[in-house]
Amino acid sequence: MSLRWAACWVVLSPLLCGCAPAPRGGMLYPRESASRELKSLDGLWSFRADLSVGRHQGFEQQWYRRPLRESGPTLDMPVPSSFNDMTQDEQLRSFIGWVWYEREAVLPQRWTQDPGTRVVLRVNSAHYYAIVWVNGIHVAEHEGGHLPFEADISKLVQSGPLSSFRVTIAINNTLTLHTLPPGAITYKDDPSRYPKGYFVQDTKFDFFNYAGLHRSVVLHTTPTTYIDDITVTTDVDRDIGLVNYQIFVQGSEHFHLEVCLLDEDGKVVAKGTGNQGQLQVPNAQLWWPFLMHERPAYLYSLEVRMNAQGTDGPVSDWYTLPVGIRTVSVTDSKFLINGKPFFFNGVNKHEDADIRGKGFDWPLVMKDFNLLRWLGANSFRTSHYPYAEEVLQLCDRYGIVLIDESPGVGISLPQSFDNQSLEHHLQVMEEMVRRDKNHPAVVMWSVANEPASALKPAGYYFKTLIDYTKALDPTRPVTFVTHTRYDADLGAPYVDVICVNSYLSWYNDFGHLEVIQIQLETQFENWYNTYHKPIIQSEYGAEAITGLHQDPPLMFSEEYQKALLEQYHLVLDQKRKEYVIGELIWNFADFMTNQSPTRVIGNKKGIFTRQRQPKSSAFLLRERYWRLANETWPHRSRETPWHLGSRRFTF
Ligand code: GCB
Numbered sequence: 001m002s003l004r005w006a007a008c009w010v011v012l013s014p015l016l017c018g019c020a021p022a023p024r025g026g027m028l029y030p031r032e033s034a035s036r037e038l039k040s041l042d043g044l045w046s047f048r049a050d051l052s053v054g055r056h057q058g059f060e061q062q063w064y065r066r067p068l069r070e071s072g073p074t075l076d077m078p079v080p081s082s083f084n085d086m087t088q089d090e091q092l093r094s095f096i097g098w099v100w101y102e103r104e105a106v107l108p109q110r111w112t113q114d115p116g117t118r119v120v121l122r123v124n125s126a127h128y129y130a131i132v133w134v135n136g137i138h139v140a141e142h143e144g145g146h147l148p149f150e151a152d153i154s155k156l157v158q159s160g161p162l163s164s165f166r167v168t169i170a171i172n173n174t175l176t177l178h179t180l181p182p183g184a185i186t187y188k189d190d191p192s193r194y195p196k197g198y199f200v201q202d203t204k205f206d207f208f209n210y211a212g213l214h215r216s217v218v219l220h221t222t223p224t225t226y227i228d229d230i231t232v233t234t235d236v237d238r239d240i241g242l243v244n245y246q247i248f249v250q251g252s253e254h255f256h257l258e259v260c261l262l263d264e265d266g267k268v269v270a271k272g273t274g275n276q277g278q279l280q281v282p283n284a285q286l287w288w289p290f291l292m293h294e295r296p297a298y299l300y301s302l303e304v305r306m307n308a309q310g311t312d313g314p315v316s317d318w319y320t321l322p323v324g325i326r327t328v329s330v331t332d333s334k335f336l337i338n339g340k341p342f343f344f345n346g347v348n349k350h351e352d353a354d355i356r357g358k359g360f361d362w363p364l365v366m367k368d369f370n371l372l373r374w375l376g377a378n379s380f381r382t383s384h385y386p387y388a389e390e391v392l393q394l395c396d397r398y399g400i401v402l403i404d405e406s407p408g409v410g411i412s413l414p415q416s417f418d419n420q421s422l423e424h425h426l427q428v429m430e431e432m433v434r435r436d437k438n439h440p441a442v443v444m445w446s447v448a449n450e451p452a453s454a455l456k457p458a459g460y461y462f463k464t465l466i467d468y469t470k471a472l473d474p475t476r477p478v479t480f481v482t483h484t485r486y487d488a489d490l491g492a493p494y495v496d497v498i499c500v501n502s503y504l505s506w507y508n509d510f511g512h513l514e515v516i517q518i519q520l521e522t523q524f525e526n527w528y529n530t531y532h533k534p535i536i537q538s539e540y541g542a543e544a545i546t547g548l549h550q551d552p553p554l555m556f557s558e559e560y561q562k563a564l565l566e567q568y569h570l571v572l573d574q575k576r577k578e579y580v581i582g583e584l585i586w587n588f589a590d591f592m593t594n595q596s597p598t599r600v601i602g603n604k605k606g607i608f609t610r611q612r613q614p615k616s617s618a619f620l621l622r623e624r625y626w627r628l629a630n631e632t633w634p635h636r637s638r639e640t641p642w643h644l645g646s647r648r649f650t651f
Contacts, residue, residue, distance in 0.1 A: 026229025047077030055097030082357025124215030225251030241284025287324025324440025344582025346379030408448030462491030
């Protein structure tokens with residue numbers, strides 16, 4: 001670390017030392033059941049950005065020790081939401097450093113007086129580094145902006161007992177060469193050009209580094225002896241569905257477990273006991289992707305019941321998990337779901353919208369899923385970080401296939417391949433697999449997007465990362481998305497599927513649509529002849545400013561975007577017959593980026609605007625995806641509705 005780097009580290013982020021503990025225990029999505037209660041802490045929180053020069057006043061004055069309003073002025077800040085676009089204040093929009101959130105939580109009496117109740121505070125996403133206090137007492141710390149973390153606060157709220165408490169969360173959005181994604185603070189110290197202490201945060205990724213409490217904060221309960229984790233994997237033997245389960249219980253060594261698999265009509269189809277086993281489902285209804293089958297996205301439910309002898313008498317815990325029975329495998333030229341070739345006719349997305357930034361928002365999520373359906377898209381990649389769990393649940397429910405991507409985007413400097421970075425990346429994969437392993441919609445892990453995979457350390461880095469991910473989950477293929485040349489990529493030998501991004505006639509030979517076919521053909525042949533692995537065109541696209549028209553097509557017009565996609569499609573149509581297994585347009589919708597001379601209020605490569613209105617190319621894609629589905633899977637019913645059978649699961 002250079003001196004300058006060391007200085008910025010000290011000034012901005014004294015607590016960001018990679019010291020957050022490795023994941024322990026399970027991270028089951030909090031669901032209500034006969035033994036579990038849930039209380040949302042969403043709504044308005046008090047908020048303050050620490051504007052002091054070193055951004056450290058909050059710690060010096062211990063803002064967590066008393067109500068935030070007592071240490072200075074506060075704003076009302078909605079949760080979930082990014083804070084950046086909430087006011088007219090440019091300083092807050094581009095703020096880097098610590099921000100402070102606080103609110104009161106009222107507790108039901110039973111939660112505080114029943115020693116058999118375990119009270120857990122869960123933060124679903126705090127970008128990037130978070131420290132949590134309850135009534136001024138430190139209860140949790142977490143690095144990484146896209147995955148949940150929890151604190152067991154039972155002792156705290158039950159001693160007293162407290163009928164309410166103050167929860168304070170300090171969040172720092174500073175990125176370093178060892179965070180995921182990486183970033184760097186650059187001090188500009190020429191006094192003739194910049195004010196004293198001036199710095200900017202540089203990142204090598206193309207989306208705005210929104211920050212704040214992006215997803216819900218909840219309180220939930222379990223009994224003190226409880227179902228901590230469930231892992232389900234599935235297989236198929238002729239028409240018998242096999243559901244392998246493993247269950248972890250915390251709080252006691254002496255417990256009894258019963259599992260029960262129910263179909264969508266609530267009928268019990270298999271039963272088992274013990275903490276691991278296999279359930280067999282004769283004539284199983286498989287989980288199929290949207291448009292691939294007349295009955296897509298079939299979900300069973302696995303009801304787990306635990307009985308134990310607790311210190312204060314018998315304890316029971318219930319947890320219900322949606323289960324889709326399906327298999328995934330990869331050959332040298334195909335991606336098979338349930339043994340049948342699957343084509344990713346899909347998109348790349350971002351969690352991004354006006355005002356709320358990366359804040360979770362049900363209307364936005366539903367609109368996006370309805371647009372996916374309108375398009376006839378059967379898949380997307382969670383570019384470039386793990387999305388909200390509710391999004392994954394909807395993918396399970398509607399049959400939208402997912403490539404689940406880690407926040408490993410913009411890994412470009414040698415320091416970001418060192419052991420410290422690798423260790424953190426392994427930890428993130430562990431947290432991500434732990435959270436997302438049971439979703440049938442997730443068919444592949446992507447450990448990174450466009451790393452500098454030609455750099456020397458990349459070979460060891462990706463071998464280690466991919467081996468580790470496979471050890472965590474032996475049932476799914478693993479990839480990373482590359483933009484390195486086929487003959488220079490040191491990570492590609494370790495992936496199961498080659499995912500390649502290219503922007504022909506956009507970043508190279510711009511304006512020359514006539515070169516796309518020859519260059520794309522060369523790209524595919526080079527990759528396939530080198531690796532003999534199936535290939536996904538994981539990004540391609542062009543900017544189009546909605547309403548801008550030019551014929552003949554010129555860059556940035558809707559016509560150019562459409563014409564560029566058409567040129568790609570000509571080659572994709574050929575290569576799909578051989579080894580190309582998917583095409584994911586960049587991007588589903590326009591999204592916010594840092595300001596730059598090449599971005600016109602964000603990235604405009606969306607086929608929908610940021611407000612989700614279609615550009616001309618959305619109609620092109622729609623015609624294409626429905627046609628491809630009809631040609632490839634003609635036996636399904638043409639008007640497959642969103643599958644609503646799994647109403648048993650509430651959100
Ligand atoms: C890429 C990146 C994506 C960018 C896109 C672009 O290769 O993976 O994050 O937004 O190109 O539009 O430049």
